[in-house]
Amino acid sequence: MNSVQKKHSSNWAITLFTIGVFMAALDNGIISAALTTINDSFGVSASWGSWGITLYTLGLAVSVPIIGKLSDRFGRKRLFLIEVALFGIGSLLVALSSSFPMFLLSRLFQAFGGGGIFIIGSSHVLTTLPKEKQGKALGLLGAMNGMAAVLGPNVGSFLLDLTGNWHWLFLINIPIAAVLIILGIPFITETKASSTKRLDFVGTTILSLAILSLMYGITNLDAGNFFGSFADPMVYGFVLGGVILFILLVLYEKNLEARSGDPILAYSLLSSKVFQWTLLIGFFSGGLLAAVIFIPSFVEQFLGVSAEKSGYWMTPLALASGVGAGLGGVLVDKKGPVFTTIISGVISLVGFALFPLWVTERWEFVIASMIAGVGFGFLLGAPLNVLVSESVDNSNKGSALGTLSLIRQIGLTLSPTLYAGFIAAGASNIGNEIKSGLAAAGISGSGPAFSDISGMSTSQLYEAVEQIPDPTIKEIIMNAIHDSIGKGFGNLYLTAAIISTLVIVSILILSIYRKKSLQKEPVKIPLA
Numbered sequence: 001m002n003s004v005q006k007k008h009s010s011n012w013a014i015t016l017f018t019i020g021v022f023m024a025a026l027d028n029g030i031i032s033a034a035l036t037t038i039n040d041s042f043g044v045s046a047s048w049g050s051w052g053i054t055l056y057t058l059g060l061a062v063s064v065p066i067i068g069k070l071s072d073r074f075g076r077k078r079l080f081l082i083e084v085a086l087f088g089i090g091s092l093l094v095a096l097s098s099s100f101p102m103f104l105l106s107r108l109f110q111a112f113g114g115g116g117i118f119i120i121g122s123s124h125v126l127t128t129l130p131k132e133k134q135g136k137a138l139g140l141l142g143a144m145n146g147m148a149a150v151l152g153p154n155v156g157s158f159l160l161d162l163t164g165n166w167h168w169l170f171l172i173n174i175p176i177a178a179v180l181i182i183l184g185i186p187f188i189t190e191t192k193a194s195s196t197k198r199l200d201f202v203g204t205t206i207l208s209l210a211i212l213s214l215m216y217g218i219t220n221l222d223a224g225n226f227f228g229s230f231a232d233p234m235v236y237g238f239v240l241g242g243v244i245l246f247i248l249l250v251l252y253e254k255n256l257e258a259r260s261g262d263p264i265l266a267y268s269l270l271s272s273k274v275f276q277w278t279l280l281i282g283f284f285s286g287g288l289l290a291a292v293i294f295i296p297s298f299v300e301q302f303l304g305v306s307a308e309k310s311g312y313w314m315t316p317l318a319l320a321s322g323v324g325a326g327l328g329g330v331l332v333d334k335k336g337p338v339f340t341t342i343i344s345g346v347i348s349l350v351g352f353a354l355f356p357l358w359v360t361e362r363w364e365f366v367i368a369s370m371i372a373g374v375g376f377g378f379l380l381g382a383p384l385n386v387l388v389s390e391s392v393d394n395s396n397k398g399s400a401l402g403t404l405s406l407i408r409q410i411g412l413t414l415s416p417t418l419y420a421g422f423i424a425a426g427a428s429n430i431g432n433e434i435k436s437g438l439a440a441a442g443i444s445g446s447g448p449a450f451s452d453i454s455g456m457s458t459s460q461l462y463e464a465v466e467q468i469p470d471p472t473i474k475e476i477i478m479n480a481i482h483d484s485i486g487k488g489f490g491n492l493y494l495t496a497a498i499i500s501t502l503v504i505v506s507i508l509i510l511s512i513y514r515k516k517s518l519q520k521e522p523v524k525i526p527l528a
Contacts, residue, residue, distance in 0.1 A: 010128065012187035014137050016180055017121030020084055022144040023176050024114035028056055028119075029152010034166040041102040041166065052107050059111025061409050062211050066204055067116025068402025069264050071123060073199065075192040080120045081184050086113030088177030095170040097434075110170075118145055119405055122381075123398040126389040129190045131334050135340075135382040139329015142381015143322040150292055150318035153311050160185070192398075195450075200256060203264040207248045209279075211406065215240025218414050226421040252328070265403060266396055274517055275391045277358025277510035279407045281341065282384055284503050288348060289378040291496040292317060293416055294489070295369065297423070298355075303362050303483050316366050317373040319349070324377020337383035338511045344383070345504035348375030352497040356490030375500065387510070419492045426488020432462065433480035441457055443473060 028444070031052060039049035069430040071079040090110025097103035118141060125137040159169055210494060217238030222229035230236050269275055293319060296310035324344075326441045351372025359365050385401060392400045461481055468474045 011499065012183070012190065013124065013128075014121075014140065014159055015119070015159050016184050016188060017080070017124065018140055019176065020080070020117045021121055021141050022220070023173060023180075024087060024117045024147035025145045026152050026155060026268065027110070027114060027170075027173070029149055030156035030169050031056075033153045033156030034160050034169055037160065037166050038103075044100050048100070055104055055108045056111045056216050057109045057219075057413060058212060060115040061215050061406055061413075062208050063112045063115030064273040064405045064409070065207060065265065065399060065402035066399070068119045068123065068398035068405075069396075070398075071116065071120045072193045072396060072398040073262075075190045076120050076124045076127070077188045079116065079191040080124075080188065081181055083116050083120065084177050084180045084184070084488050086110075087117070088174050088181075089113070091170040091173035091177070091474070095167040096134050118400045119398055122385050122401050124188075126385065126397055128189065128400075133384060135332030135334075135337075136326075137274060137329065137464040138382035138383070139326045139332070142329070142379075142385075143325035143377070146289070146325055146377055146380040147318050147322040149289070150321060153296070157311060194258075198262065199376045200253075200262060200264040203249060203256065204246055204402055206252060207264055209488065210245035210249055211240045211244050212242075213245060215241060215410070217412070218417075218504065221414070221417040230458055240394035240507060254497075257309050263401060264414060266392075269392055269396060269400055269403075272517075273513040274392050274510060275388065277506055277513065278384055278387045278391070279404060281379070281503055281506050281510070282404045282408045283411040284499050284506065285379040286408040286413075286525055287415040287499045288352075288379070288410050288496055288503075289354065289408075290415035290418060291493060292373075292376075294419055294423070294492060298489050299362070300485065302482070303365060305362070313365070313369075320370040320373030321380065322376035325380040326383075327374070328378035328380070329382040331378070332382040332386055338507055338514065340383040341387075341507040342504055343376030343377055345500050345507065346375075347378070348372055348500035348503070349497050351375050352377060352500060354494045356486075372496075376441055379503070386515075392515075416445050419495070421489040422491040422495070423485075426484050426486070426491070429487070430481055430484040433484045434477050436500050437476040437480045438473070443476070486513040516521035 005321065035049055036046075037054065039046060042049075067079060067083065087110055090106055090113050092112055093106035094103060097106055121141050122138055125134055126140070130139055158170060159172070160166060196334055203405060217235050217240075220232065220234045220238070222232070229241075249265065250270060253263040253270075256263045257267045265394070292314070295314050299305040299313040300310040324347075328340050328344065331343065351368055351370075351374070354364075354368035354371065355507070359368050385403060388404050389397055389398045465474055465478050468477065
């Protein structure tokens, strides 16, 4: 195969991986838009219905590091085709589900298919492309991954309005999966590690149980009482169980590696300081991505956008994150992953800090959200993946990328509960703000509409305000509600700004260990 044919084949492969990543990442966002409709069709409560998302998340978390390792071992092309096929079959089973238990099992099956597509694509790029071109390709994959996650609810709402049937949200995946398989067979070249050692079934089992236990405990956290809910046995029991299993996994993998085995998660990788700090930054990137989830609530409750249009205000941020991921890839190729991550942290810090410090109007929100989107978009694809790949040989790239993705998923799962707690705390202070505002104006009482605001949603509060005849009281109460909600969201995005600062600090520390590791590499003297 000549250079032109190789380039043509490589472009086709990256295109197919990009489409696959977008399809898989879009799915969880799509279902959130139709969750109420799906629950009604099966006659289940909202709490039960949420398991359609929870099980998909758990399935992704378990499959990502395992698929990454399997792709290294059995071939990235082969695993990509299998993953796409599983995702397509899972989508068909979801759409044809005649009962809620079948729906949940199908969602879990679908997650096992979607979990490894991004990891396999990234691993393929890092294995086949020259180093100076890896950043751009990884940035493209990251852009699709981030944009799909953010745009998912909007796409879901559009398809639901267009078809009037939630089944089409999943049926649409089937022709896409079929095309990816048909084109993937001739256009994606096979790459894999040379290892022929036995698969680590014991380590795989321990890892799966550890992830399931930890993630299930995290999903049981209470947003209204974040730290207090750690006292719940359903939280601390499963989280502690997950931690213990992870410790057992590390000990087992250390022993297996010492016996020249092929561990599912190499101990030498986990003991690398560069890898450890990269994982920490990956966890922080999950926290930044989680802050985006609350954009529709922010524009609805704080900026007064109608509920049915609030999701569309995610679009500027989604597009900006895609641009950021692309620019981040180009910058990695030119300036390296450390410099790119620092720039990412700085831009994210500015963007998220603008929310509590500056945003009061819709046009200000658009500017702030686009800055934040560009900032965390930088982290979505290239820099962290390149840092991880530098720490491992070709036989462990998929496993390392899968571990990074798992840690990001943990951050993405844990952070929303903390953020929701800030919003709940702001809402709970509305009554006190109203009383203080009325007292400051020399007005006693709060009117019959506000004799009891407990349990009232923000929209109900605003509706109640409209029933107050006195314009002075109405303005005071409206300001109190607005200020309380603003403080809740302000603390949320201030926390995101702090996380951005931690990204900067972490990458500076990582750069120190990275320099030391590079200095330890022996200098190769060419022979005359």
